[in-house]
Amino acid sequence: MYVKICGLSEPEHVAAAVEAGADAIGFVMTRSPRRVTPERAAELAALVPGHVLTVGVFRGEDPETVRVAALVSGVRAVQLHGKHPHGDFTALKDLGRSLVRAVDAAADLRCGAFDEDLLIVDAPHAGSGQPWDWAAVRGRPSGRWMLAGGLGPANVAEAVAAAAPWGVDVSSGVETSPGVKDPALIAAFLAAARP
Numbered sequence: 001m002y003v004k005i006c007g008l009s010e011p012e013h014v015a016a017a018v019e020a021g022a023d024a025i026g027f028v029m030t031r032s033p034r035r036v037t038p039e040r041a042a043e044l045a046a047l048v049p050g051h052v053l054t055v056g057v058f059r060g061e062d063p064e065t066v067r068v069a070a071l072v073s074g075v076r077a078v079q080l081h082g083k084h085p086h087g088d089f090t091a092l093k094d095l096g097r098s099l100v101r102a103v104d105a106a107a108d109l110r111c112g113a114f115d116e117d118l119l120i121v122d123a124p125h126a127g128s129g130q131p132w133d134w135a136a137v138r139g140r141p142s143g144r145w146m147l148a149g150g151l152g153p154a155n156v157a158e159a160v161a162a163a164a165p166w167g168v169d170v171s172s173g174v175e176t177s178p179g180v181k182d183p184a185l186i187a188a189f190l191a192a193a194r195p
């Protein structure tokens with residue numbers, strides 16, 4: 001089970017996610033309580049070993065803004081969250097970063113349909129921590145796709161059983177309050193996602 005821990009903003013929480021065995025770590029560079037500047041993301045990304053994917057998360061920014069932020073931060077993947085058109089992915093293809101498309105269940109759920117490398121199927125309101133009907137997408141996405149939206153240590157096993165994703169992605173569910181990660185919850189999430 002591939003696991004991404006998203007919305008990190010402190011070095012100790014990056015260390016906790018790496019130590020717990022995360023496959024990917026996300027830095028939110030768009031409007032959010034978890035927002036970090038590209039310069040801060042660069043400091044945090046420098047702490048991440050090469051086997052862990054660093055992901056810059058964006059929503060609604062134009063491709064040029066995303067490109068600059070990705071280059072400044074040095075993240076190895078770019079996640080475009082929400083209603084980004086296919087052209088935004090095409091415009092970023094030459095960036096040389098993995099592309100991640102994050103959408104809700106009403107979108108095209110074929111990984112690769114927008115030339116992306118990874119797909120995330122999320123709740124309608126990203127980063128809200130609200131669980132949704134994970135079972136409704138079972139069998140619909142194709143390719144390498146992660147389930148997100150309202151996951152946490154207590155329900156990730158249930159969500160995986162319901163939707164059968166390739167991976168899982170979490171932000172709110174490993175926090176004590178919006179934007180404040182908890183190392184114990186991060187470790188508990190990894191353990192529960194990979195029983």
Ligand SMILES: O=C(O)c1ccccc1N[C@@H]1O[C@H](COP(=O)(O)O)[C@@H](O)[C@H]1O
Nearest residue numbers: 006032126127129148149150170171172
């Ligand atoms: O985490 C955010 O604040 C965020 C803001 C804008 C776009 C995406 C965001 N995060 C993504 O939301 C899901 C996790 O949601 P949850 O908090 O666990 O319910 C995940 O895909 C994050 O990358």
